[in-house]
Amino acid sequence: MESRPTIMVTNDDGINAPGLRALVKLLVSTNLFHLRVCAPDSEKSAASHCITWRHDLAVKQVEIEGATAYAVSGTPADCCSLGLSDVLFSSTPDLVLSGINIGSNCGYHIVYSGTVAGAREAYFNGVPAISISYDWAKGVSNTEDFSLAADACLPIINAVLAEIKHKNYPQRCFLNVDLPTNIRCHKVCPRKAIAISDIESGYKITTQGKSIFRMRWRQVTSGTRGEMLSTMEMDVNSESLENSESTVSQGELLFRREVVGHKIDDDDIDARAIKEGFISVTPLGGTSPAEPECQAYFNERFLTALERPSAL
Numbered sequence: 001m002e003s004r005p006t007i008m009v010t011n012d013d014g015i016n017a018p019g020l021r022a023l024v025k026l027l028v029s030t031n032l033f034h035l036r037v038c039a040p041d042s043e044k045s046a047a048s049h050c051i052t053w054r055h056d057l058a059v060k061q062v063e064i065e066g067a068t069a070y071a072v073s074g075t076p077a078d079c080c081s082l083g084l085s086d087v088l089f090s091s092t093p094d095l096v097l098s099g100i101n102i103g104s105n106c107g108y109h110i111v112y113s114g115t116v117a118g119a120r121e122a123y124f125n126g127v128p129a130i131s132i133s134y135d136w137a138k139g140v141s142n143t144e145d146f147s148l149a150a151d152a153c154l155p156i157i158n159a160v161l162a163e164i165k166h167k168n169y170p171q172r173c174f175l176n177v178d179l180p181t182n183i184r185c186h187k188v189c190p191r192k193a194i195a196i197s198d199i200e201s202g203y204k205i206t207t208q209g210k211s212i213f214r215m216r217w218r219q220v221t222s223g224t225r226g227e228m229l230s231t232m233e234m235d236v237n238s239e240s241l242e243n244s245e246s247t248v249s250q251g252e253l254l255f256r257r258e259v260v261g262h263k264i265d266d267d268d269i270d271a272r273a274i275k276e277g278f279i280s281v282t283p284l285g286g287t288s289p290a291e292p293e294c295q296a297y298f299n300e301r302f303l304t305a306l307e308r309p310s311a312l
Contacts, residue, residue, distance in 0.1 A: 005161050006034040008083050008093040008122075012047055012076040012101065012114025015039040015062060015069065019100030019134060022146035026154065028066030036093060037062075037069035038083030040076060045102075047075045047114035049121070057082065076118035084125050095161060096122035099132030100149050104178045106271040106280065107211030107264075116176055116284070123174040123286055128164055130156065130175040135274050137181045148183045152279060156203070170283075176208075178270060178280040186277050204278040209268030214261040220254050 007027060011020045020039060027033050041060065051074075058073040059082070070088055072079045080096060082088060098118030105113040115131050122129035134141075134149045156177060163169040180186050186202050264271045273280040289295070 026150035035067035041071035080121035096129040101133035104135040211271040
């Protein structure tokens with residue numbers, strides 16, 4: 001009997017987050033994979049690619065039906081790195097999945113995302129990876145949508161594993177998948193737009209755009225310290241928020257970050273795809289090259305500017 005592929009799941013919302021649990025439950029139900037979970041023991045949203053360096057990580061095995069699972073006191077990148085080492089598991093997985101995140105990760109938000117960092121860390125270690133995010137909308141979405149999102153991702157997961165098996169899958173990238181709010185009725189995309197032949201219609205291959213939430217800071221007298229954006233986008237119990245509020249100590253100022261808008265331009269293909277109801281599939285790399293015109297400026301003019309006497 002042919003051996004089943006091994007998948008490791010991580011995230012940034014924490015090991016008990018509904019997105020991760022829905023994804024693992026779906027994968028277990030297929031009986032097609034060996035499942036591992038190595039995820040933060042608490043929420044680490046917007047941790048980006050932060051790693052723990054100056055102190056040890058605490059690891060605790062937890063019960064998740066159908067999977068071998070560990071909760072880790074570190075960041076998503078820590079969890080992925082630890083899970084890929086030989087200290088917890090005896091072999092390297094065939095694929096790493098990071099998610100399903102509460103909230104989309106398109107455009108510049110990819111830089112902030114701990115979910116994307118979990119997949120990027122796998123890429124750094126030579127393991128194929130997919131980060132997965134659902135465009136949660138407060139007052140519209142509910143936790144059942146994560147099960148629908150997981151089901152919509154299964155063709156992508158199967159297609160990637162099939163391409164890996166046949167040695168067709170590229171080694172110099174990883175995938176970032178974003179699912180639209182109305183995942184139950186996501187749009188159908190022309191088949192010619194699909195790069196991986198086994199994926200069904202409804203998916204659009206995109207590139208990373210430059211969309212970003214516009215933020216401002218407001219001074220407050222008390223607040224919910226440490227609350228992450230993804231949690232704040234969900235329907236949080238108001239009583240628990242009230243109990244977690246902290247007051248300002250003497251000599252201390254308290255500021256709260258607020259979203260004031262979301263900028264999406266015409267060339268923001270990934271963000272536009274999910275707003276139009278498609279599932280966005282974006283290949284990403286590990287480097288951050290400058291725009292071509294900026295590179296050209298430094299190649300052609302900046303050294304000359306350095307040699308000129310300062311005009312200041």
